Amino acid sequence: MRGLLAPAPAEAISYRHPRASREVLLGGQRVAYAFGRSARRSIGFSVGAEGLSVSAPKSAPLAEIDQALQKKSAWILRKLEETRARHERFEAARMDWRDGAALPFRGEVLALALDPLQAQTALHRDAHSGAASLRIALAPGATSAQIEKNAQAWLMQQARLVFTERLDHFAPLLGVQWRQLSLSSAATRWGTAKANGDIRLNWRLLHFSPPVLDYVVVHELSHLRVMDHSAQFWATVQSVMPDYAALRRQLKEAAVPRG
DSSP states (O other): EEEOOOOOGGGSSSOOTTTEEEEEEEETTEEEEEEEEEESSSSSEETTTEEEEEETTTTTTTTHHHHHHHHHHHHHHHHHHHHHHHHHHHHHHHHOTTTOOOETTEEEEEEEETTTTTOOOEEOOTTTTTEEEEEEEEEEOOOHHHHHHHHHHHHHHHHHHHHHHHHHHHHHHHHHHOEEEEEOOOOOOOEOTTTEEEEEEEEGGGGSSSHHHHHHHHHHHHTOSSSSOOOHHHHHHHHHHTTHHHHHHHHHHHOBBBB
């Protein structure tokens, strides 16, 4: 049914926004969405991590809103499914912080190994097999929280070293100068740049392969020349990274480990 949200079994609704107040049937899929009115002139749709949100002018009839939803149904359902798939990938990538767990690091996988004999956490590579492990300076009985805290501290140390080296590599190629680096742990933003040369990069970029990490570095440095996402900006990125579009897709689609 359309209109005010009617009681229905949870399984009857394909997509439900946690603050849903209305629902609609789109392409055979029942969608419960957050609805609000404002001074805007047109009906707006947005699909985020929580689901579909609809904002309409104060005077727009409900029938007109339902009609607009039907017209945008293909786009809405596609975005909702993409969001659901992304969430499932994130959940599958959730880290189990324990001895022997696998940790993605710059295009390879490190095995976490608790080693109380280590003076400090460090990367170790087997001389014969080449297999890499992160030796964590903790006793075998360490808790998951202790392992996570120790491993992430090491990752942040590495992030500052790696990011600094890559910024220094690409800045001259782009004809820019960066001033200061800070680390971020934001859930959705990989980097930011300010006109004064301050660069902020997410330490979790270390979970990606070096080319993907380089794309984010180039992206932010390019903002020191062009502070928007105009054609000129993307041409600046492409000038030093011709395959940036493929790397951008990898960054968007990948799921990085979360605690």
